[in-house]
Amino acid sequence: xxxxxxxxxxxxxxxxxxxxxxxxxxxRWFEEARLDLMEQIGISYADMEEKGIxxxxxxxSCKYLVSAKYGDTVSILPVVSSYNGVKMxxxxxxxxxxxxxxxxxxxxxxxxxNKQRMPISLRRQDPQLHECFAxxxxxx
Amino acid sequence: xxxxxxxxxxxxxxxxxxxxxxxxxxxRWFEEARLDLMEQIGISYADMEEKGIxxxxxxxSCKYLVSAKYGDTVSILPVVSSYNGVKMxxxxxxxxxxxxxxxxxxxxxxxxxNKQRMPISLRRQDPQLHECFAxxxxxx
Amino acid sequence: xxxxxxxxxxxxxxxxxxxxxxxxxxxRWFEEARLDLMEQIGISYADMEEKGIxxxxxxxSCKYLVSAKYGDTVSILPVVSSYNGVKMxxxxxxxxxxxxxxxxxxxxxxxxxNKQRMPISLRRQDPQLHECFAxxxxxx
Amino acid sequence: xxxxxxxxxxxxxxxxxxxxxxxxxxxRWFEEARLDLMEQIGISYADMEEKGIxxxxxxxSCKYLVSAKYGDTVSILPVVSSYNGVKMxxxxxxxxxxxxxxxxxxxxxxxxxNKQRMPISLRRQDPQLHECFAxxxxxx
Numbered sequence: 001x002x003x004x005x006x007x008x009x010x011x012x013x014x015x016x017x018x019x020x021x022x023x024x025x026x027x028r029w030f031e032e033a034r035l036d037l038m039e040q041i042g043i044s045y046a047d048m049e050e051k052g053i054x055x056x057x058x059x060x061s062c063k064y065l066v067s068a069k070y071g072d073t074v075s076i077l078p079v080v081s082s083y084n085g086v087k088m089x090x091x092x093x094x095x096x097x098x099x100x101x102x103x104x105x106x107x108x109x110x111x112x113x114n115k116q117r118m119p120i121s122l123r124r125q126d127p128q129l130h131e132c133f134a135x136x137x138x139x140x
Numbered sequence: 141x142x143x144x145x146x147x148x149x150x151x152x153x154x155x156x157x158x159x160x161x162x163x164x165x166x167x168r169w170f171e172e173a174r175l176d177l178m179e180q181i182g183i184s185y186a187d188m189e190e191k192g193i194x195x196x197x198x199x200x201s202c203k204y205l206v207s208a209k210y211g212d213t214v215s216i217l218p219v220v221s222s223y224n225g226v227k228m229x230x231x232x233x234x235x236x237x238x239x240x241x242x243x244x245x246x247x248x249x250x251x252x253x254n255k256q257r258m259p260i261s262l263r264r265q266d267p268q269l270h271e272c273f274a275x276x277x278x279x280x
Numbered sequence: 281x282x283x284x285x286x287x288x289x290x291x292x293x294x295x296x297x298x299x300x301x302x303x304x305x306x307x308r309w310f311e312e313a314r315l316d317l318m319e320q321i322g323i324s325y326a327d328m329e330e331k332g333i334x335x336x337x338x339x340x341s342c343k344y345l346v347s348a349k350y351g352d353t354v355s356i357l358p359v360v361s362s363y364n365g366v367k368m369x370x371x372x373x374x375x376x377x378x379x380x381x382x383x384x385x386x387x388x389x390x391x392x393x394n395k396q397r398m399p400i401s402l403r404r405q406d407p408q409l410h411e412c413f414a415x416x417x418x419x420x
Numbered sequence: 421x422x423x424x425x426x427x428x429x430x431x432x433x434x435x436x437x438x439x440x441x442x443x444x445x446x447x448r449w450f451e452e453a454r455l456d457l458m459e460q461i462g463i464s465y466a467d468m469e470e471k472g473i474x475x476x477x478x479x480x481s482c483k484y485l486v487s488a489k490y491g492d493t494v495s496i497l498p499v500v501s502s503y504n505g506v507k508m509x510x511x512x513x514x515x516x517x518x519x520x521x522x523x524x525x526x527x528x529x530x531x532x533x534n535k536q537r538m539p540i541s542l543r544r545q546d547p548q549l550h551e552c553f554a555x556x557x558x559x560x
Contacts, residue, residue, distance in 0.1 A: 012315060012325070013164055013308050015157040017210060017469070022153045023477040024447040028293050031444075035292060045292070046351030049437070057443040061481035070157060071326030152455060152465070153448050157329070163337040164311075167304040168433050175432060185432070186491030189297070197303040201341035211466030293442045297435040297490060304433055350437060 003040060005075040006033040007097055012070050020067035026104055027060055030092050033076035034108070041132055052115040053126065058087070062106035066096075073097040080136040085123035087111055088133060143180060145215040146173040147237055152210050160207035166244050167200055170232050173216035174248070181272055192255040193266065198227070202246035206236075213237040220276040225263035227251055228273060283320060285355040286313040287377055292350050300347035306384050307340055310372050313356035314388070321412055332395040333406065338367070342386035346376075353377040360416040365403035367391055368413060423460060425495040426453040427517055432490050440487035446524050447480055450512050453496035454528070461552055472535040473546065478507070482526035486516075493517040500556040505543035507531055508553060 008029070016022040035045050045055070068074055075097040082089045087109060094104040112122050122130045148169070156162040175185050185195070208214055215237040222229045227249060234244040252262050262270045288309070296302040315325050325335070348354055355377040362369045367389060374384040392402050402410045428449070436442040455465050465475070488494055495517040502509045507529060514524040532542050542550045 011308070011312055013156060013162045013311060016153060017155040017157065017159040018474055018476065019157040020476075023480060024153055024444050024451075027444040027447055028291065031293060032291055044351065046349075049350075054438055056438060056440075056487070057484055059481070059483045060443060061479070063479045064477055067476070069326075070329075071324065151448065151452055153451060158334055158336060160336075163340060164304050164307040167307055168431065171304075171433060172431055184491065186489075189490075194298055196298065196300075196347070197344055199341070199343045200303060201339070203339045204337055207336070209466075210469075211464065293436060293444055295437040296433060297437065297439040299437040302433045 003037065003077075003079075005077040005095075005097075006036040007073060007075050008032065009073045010068055010070050015070050018067075020069055023062070023064055026062050026064070026068075026094060026106065029074065029076050029094065030060070030062075030078065030090070030106055030108055033078045033092065034090050037078050037136070041136065043129065043132055048129070051126075053120070053122075053129070054113040054115075054117070055088070055110045056113060058109045058111055060106070060108040062092075062104055064104050066101055066103045068094070068096070068103050074103065080133070081107070083133050083137055085121050085130055085134075086119065143177065143217075143219075145217040145235075145237075146176040147213060147215050148172065149213045150208055150210050155210050158207075160209055163202070163204055166202050166204070166208075166234060166246065169214065169216050169234065170200070170202075170218065170230070170246055170248055173218045173232065174230050177218050177276070181276065183269065183272055188269070191266075193260070193262075193269070194253040194255075194257070195228070195250045196253060198249045198251055200246070200248040202232075202244055204244050206241055206243045208234070208236070208243050214243065220273070221247070223273050223277050225261050225270055225274075226259065283317065283357075283359075285357040285375075286316040287353060287355050288312065289353045290348055290350050295350050298347075300349055303342070303344060306342050306344070306348075306374060306386065309354065309356050309374065310340070310342075310358065310370070310386055310388055313358045313372065314370050317358050317416070321416065323409065323412055328409070331406075333400070333402075333409070334393040334395075334397070335368070335390045336393060338389045338391055340386070340388045342372075342384055344384050346381055346383045348374070348376070348383050354383065360413070361387070363413050363417055365401050365410055365414075366399065423457065423497075423499075425497040425515075425517075426456040427493060427495050428452065429493045430488055430490050435490050438487075440489055443482070443484055446482050446484070446488075446514060446526065449494065449496050449514065450480070450482075450498065450510070450526055450528055453498045453512065454510050457498050457556070461556065463549065463552055468549070471546075473540070473542075473549070474533040474535075474537070475508070475530045476533060478529045478531055480526070480528040482512075482524055484524050486521055486523045488514070488516070488523050494523065500553070501527065503553050503557055505541050505550055505554075506539065 014025045075095045081091045089109040092106040154165045215235045221231045229249040232246040294305045355375045361371045369389040372386040434445045495515045497513045501511045509529040512526040
């Protein structure tokens with residue numbers, strides 16, 4: 001599968017009084033992009049939650065290189081950096097969609113929980129989903 | 141009971157590139173203030189939701205008079221303008237806590253739902269809570 | 281001009297613990313939709329602000345009919361309900377993009393300010409922009 | 421100086437449909453806490469920006485251990501982990517204020533910019549401010 005970057009315009013309410021996007025919003029963009037990536041491979045996270053599988057965030061980081069501004073469209077590329085059935089990690093690149101300038105990089109790791117909020121192994125719990133996520137690991 | 145206004149500082153991330161608080165945050169402040177009012181009369185909304193009573197927003201409005209800015213502390217006074225057991229409405233005044241200048245006024249109306257998201261009459265469902273809310277109506 | 285509704289998916293971070301979109305986000309969606317409408321007629325609000333014209337919100341209101349949920353795509357149609365050169369008002373309809381079900385209606389009014397934050401008449405300040413906005417008033 | 425932790429209740433709108441605080445809000449809490457820390461030593465960031473000194477975020481990270489929930493009050497302790505006049509870093513601990521349970525840890529680094537958005541050395545630009553920040557470094 002050819003993975004497409006996630007494109008979205010900066011919203012006015014995402015700016016702060018430095019006239020740049022507030023740094024907390026990049027963390028939200030990471031989420032938008034990884035859920036979009038799931039959609040691209042046919043996984044609806046809305047459906048997953050209905051089935052009782054939650055994917056909370058275990059840790060997150062972001063490096064800010066160049067500020068995104070209102071008027072920009074950003075392009076966010078999430079890449080699965082590791083996945084072993086119980087933990088999944090993503091790396092992200094945020095670029096200005098027009099100029100291709102790199103604005104920020106980041107990462108996030110996630111575990112899998114059932115409805116009782118207990119950690120589960122996706123490999124055992126849902127082998128089909130497990131295969132989908134495993135297929136996302138970037139081949140060298 | 142002497143109702144106290146709800147005080148809170150403006151947060152930096154609540155500003156936008158006009159260097160004022162983004163207007164959507166006033167709607168969030170209304171929520172903070174009405175939940176604080178409930179706390180003041182001994183009602184924990186967190187507990188209410190656990191018991192299975194939800195109070196969603198039916199409508200909301202806000203008039204913006206003077207912009208709140210980072211560095212300000214705002215004072216929000218919610219007043220129950222009407223309550224009949226199935227619907228509750230609030231009026232709000234947001235002031236600069238230091239200068240007492242009126243920054244915004246607003247209103248919100250709410251209904252009561254059970255866990256199945258069906259409208260309920262609080263008078264029948266929870267007479268004690270009903271009395272609490274009824275007691276909040278501003279006497280003339 | 282054929283005005284197109286503004287389409288966007290619900291973001292996960294826009295939900296609250298009622299498992300619906302938090303009501304404050306509809307106010308942000310109104311903003312997204314009216315700035316998109318400006319783009320549709322060739323006006324970039326980013327450029328407008330650079331030129332020194334600000335369009336702050338004077339008042340806003342929203343009626344919530346059916347809750348938007350994560351997994352939904354919403355369609356927001358802003359309509360200029362009045363415009364006289366110094367004040368501009370919009371009406372909004374938010375629908376579920378798939379089912380066409382009406383989720384919410386609302387309105388907002390705006391004035392025009394210069395860089396010194398003084399009210400201006402767009403008719404005198406920028407006749408070309410004035411004509412653009414005037415052209416948006418829904419003909420009967 | 422005895423540094424006080426920054427206390428604040430969880431706001432309802434900060435929750436998501438997992439019924440926990442959305443992870444992006446912890447990044448905002450870090451900001452609230454470090455600006456509060458500045459206030460504690462007599463520095464108003466609002467005044468700093470007026471004077472033309474900006475402190476943008478260069479990077480940020482957060483590890484999520486236990487979820488904060490609506491109804492909780494959180495206590496956030498920011499500690500200056502390094503400062504050299506051109507870069508300042510903070511470590512954070514977020515605890516449940518009542519139970520003292522550790523909910524999250526994190527960090528952020530910042531540089532100093534002038535109004536033209538050029539990096540500056542605070543040591544040269546504002547020696548008094550420099551001394552204030554230098555005094556915050558945790559002594560071993």
